[in-house]
Amino acid sequence: MKTPRELGDRLDGLREVVRLGGGRVGPELLVPVEALLSQASARRTLSPDRTVVALAGGTGSGKSSLFNAIAGGELAPVAVRRPTTSRARAAIWPAGTEGAGDPTGLLQWLDIRDRHVLDPRATRTDLAGLVLVDLPDFDSTAAAHRAEAERLAEIVDVLVWVLDPQKYADAAVHQRYLRPLAAHREVMLVALNQADRLDRDALEACLRDLGSLLSADGLPGVPLLATSATQPGGADRLVDALSDRVTTQRAAVDRLHADIDTVLVALGPACSGPPSPRPKRRAGDGQEALIRGLGTAAGVEPIAAAAGASYRMRAIATVGWPLVRWVGRLRPDPLRRLHLGAGQGGPTSRPAATGAQRAQVSNAVRDLVSQSATGLAPMWGAAAAATLESRQPALIDELDRSVRSAQLSQDDRPAWWGGVQGAQFLFLVAATAGLAWLAVIAGFAYLQLPGPSVHLGRAPVPTLLFLGGLAAGLLTSVVSRPFVNLGAARRRARAQRSLDAGIRALAQREVLGPLADELAAASAFCAAVDSARR
Numbered sequence: 408m409k410t411p412r413e414l415g416d417r418l419d420g421l422r423e424v425v426r427l428g429g430g431r432v433g434p435e436l437l438v439p440v441e442a443l444l445s446q447a448s449a450r451r452t453l454s455p456d457r458t459v460v461a462l463a464g465g466t467g468s469g470k471s472s473l474f475n476a477i478a479g480g481e482l483a484p485v486a487v488r489r490p491t492t493s494r495a496r497a498a499i500w501p502a503g504t505e506g507a508g509d510p511t512g513l514l515q516w517l518d519i520r521d522r523h524v525l526d527p528r529a530t531r532t533d534l535a536g537l538v539l540v541d542l543p544d545f546d547s548t549a550a551a552h553r554a555e556a557e558r559l560a561e562i563v564d565v566l567v568w569v570l571d572p573q574k575y576a577d578a579a580v581h582q583r584y585l586r587p588l589a590a591h592r593e594v595m596l597v598a599l600n601q602a603d604r605l606d607r608d609a610l611e612a613c614l615r616d617l618g619s620l621l622s623a624d625g626l627p628g629v630p631l632l633a634t635s636a637t638q639p640g641g642a643d644r645l646v647d648a649l650s651d652r653v654t655t656q657r658a659a660v661d662r663l664h665a666d667i668d669t670v671l672v673a674l675g676p677a678c679s680g681p682p683s684p685r686p687k688r689r690a691g692d693g694q695e696a697l698i699r700g701l702g703t704a705a706g707v708e709p710i711a712a713a714a715g716a717s718y719r720m721r722a723i724a725t726v727g728w729p730l731v732r733w734v735g736r737l738r739p740d741p742l743r744r745l746h747l748g749a750g751q752g753g754p755t756s757r758p759a760a761t762g763a764q765r766a767q768v769s770n771a772v773r774d775l776v777s778q779s780a781t782g783l784a785p786m787w788g789a790a791a792a793a794t795l796e797s798r799q800p801a802l803i804d805e806l807d808r809s810v811r812s813a814q815l816s817q818d819d820r821p822a823w824w825g826g827v828q829g830a831q832f833l834f835l836v837a838a839t840a841g842l843a844w845l846a847v848i849a850g851f852a853y854l855q856l857p858g859p860s861v862h863l864g865r866a867p868v869p870t871l872l873f874l875g876g877l878a879a880g881l882l883t884s885v886v887s888r889p890f891v892n893l894g895a896a897r898r899r900a901r902a903q904r905s906l907d908a909g910i911r912a913l914a915q916r917e918v919l920g921p922l923a924d925e926l927a928a929a930s931a932f933c934a935a936v937d938s939a940r941r
């Protein structure tokens with residue numbers, strides 16, 4: 408069993424609701440909360456120990472007559488037929504000896520100019536501190552009068568609804584005014600006025616009927632009193648009821664509690680998602696789909712392939728058979744063609760993300776949001792989607808930066824290349840020397856002279872040098888090919904890992920992080936709504 412929360416704590420909860428809801432929740436939900444907060448801070452500082460009671464109702468029910476009867480004087484004009492109260496009017500009971508000082512600030516805030524300060528000697532002492540307000544008619548034909556009545560009904564501490572025997576059952580009054588006040592039943596009273604017009608039995612029946620109508624309005628148990636403004640003592644029971652409220656000095660606080668209950672009803676749908684938390688597995692799928700989409704838009708596959716191809720090309724140009732390796736040099740480096748190198752900030756020839764790729768990213772973001780927001784009221788998903796959508800252009804730009812900073816190993820030169828390159832050079836020198844030697848021998852033969860040939864066993868050394876050098880170079884290039892392929896595959900995989908890591912970091916920073924923030928704000932918002940409950 409939780410203890411009822413204090414007004415201050417509940418208002419703190421509402422302040423948090425406004426802070427967290429700003430930019431996320433529609434103004435139709437937050438504006439009433441902000442209005443209530445400023446109303447509360449005004450009312451709590453302006454004569455909080457005074458009790459403002461307003462007499463409200465339709466034309467001719469007897470509000471002004473009751474006002475006069477309670478105040479004990481002809482302060483307000485009363486009319487037989489025409490409505491005469493155009494502006495609110497206040498009667499002020501001087502405060503008792505302790506507390507309840509000058510009510511001027513309070514009346515200014517209420518914006519009531521017609522004020523009557525009563526003579527303390529002529530008034531009941533148990534009403535000391537009361538400010539009684541006679542409102543214009545709620546059903547007035549003049550819009551300004553209605554507006555004035557409605558404005559004050561929203562901020563006074565206690566509302567006395569004055570009905571009369573002819574019109575008490577008027578459906579319009581119950582629908583329009585009484586039902587919306589259901590949350591305020593603790594700060595409401597209902598007076599069935601002009602009771603003197605009914606005989607005893609009719610009055611009893613009337614009160615019973617009105618009582619059940621009020622229950623149907625959501626106001627069961629609201630104090631219902633018969634009054635007569637024209638009979639001496641006809642308002643005494645109402646005055647007694649008001650005296651209770653005035654002496655406890657709780658009405659202003661009770662009113663604000665009731666107002667908080669009302670705004671909480673409106674906030675309810677923002678926090679009424681199904682209780683189950685979001686399904687983790689599906690959100691994980693959404694993350695993978697997002698990363699795939701970003702990878703496609705960034706061109707991770709072709710860039711990684713280019714990193715492997717670049718390695719292969721440079722490797723072959725270094726360790727390949729010298730007689731053919733120049734062929735490879737004629738082709739541009741596949742990686743450099745993408746202009747990805749650090750410091751190569753110029754225009755990239757890498758194709759920008761296509762419309763289809765952007766669409767894939769935004770679909771992935773949208774799916775991720777809707778999966779993550781399962782279990783929350785729909786507005787949170789919409790708010791998160793809007794936030795992420797606004798970041799999307801930046802996300803696509805960031806993709807480019809992320810690709811540029813990936814580890815593509817485009818300038819590395821493994822040590823073994825140098826060894827093989829040296830060997831290839833030696834083999835080429837041997838083959839060239841053998842060829843030169845053979846040429847010299849051929850020259851001697853042409854001149855019919857014995858050539859300077861040397862034999863190793865039965866094999867001629869120049870021929871050995873020439874053919875052996877060629878064969879060794881060719882063999883070396885064939886043998887190193889699997890190592891080149893292995894190195895290319897590793898460079899490709901490393902590039903892929905590095906690009907993926909960059910994209911994951913980017914997704915975290917630009918999508919998953921902000922999404923988590925939005926979801927956290929949603930649950931903090933609902934926790935704040937909860938902390939504003941009684």
Ligand SMILES: Nc1nc2c(ncn2[C@@H]2O[C@H](COP(=O)(O)OP(=O)(O)O)[C@@H](O)[C@H]2O)c(=O)[nH]1
Pocket residue numbers: 464465466467468469470471472473484485486487488490491492544600601602603604634635636637638
């Ligand atoms: N018999 C009787 N007439 C009343 C009573 N209260 C008001 N009236 C009359 O009803 C008419 C309208 O009263 P008024 O106070 O101006 O009503 P308001 O429009 O609600 O302010 C006047 O003629 C009053 O004299 C009452 O308790 N008994």
Ligand SMILES: [Mg+2]
Pocket residue numbers: 470471472491492542543544
């Ligand atoms: Mg009146």
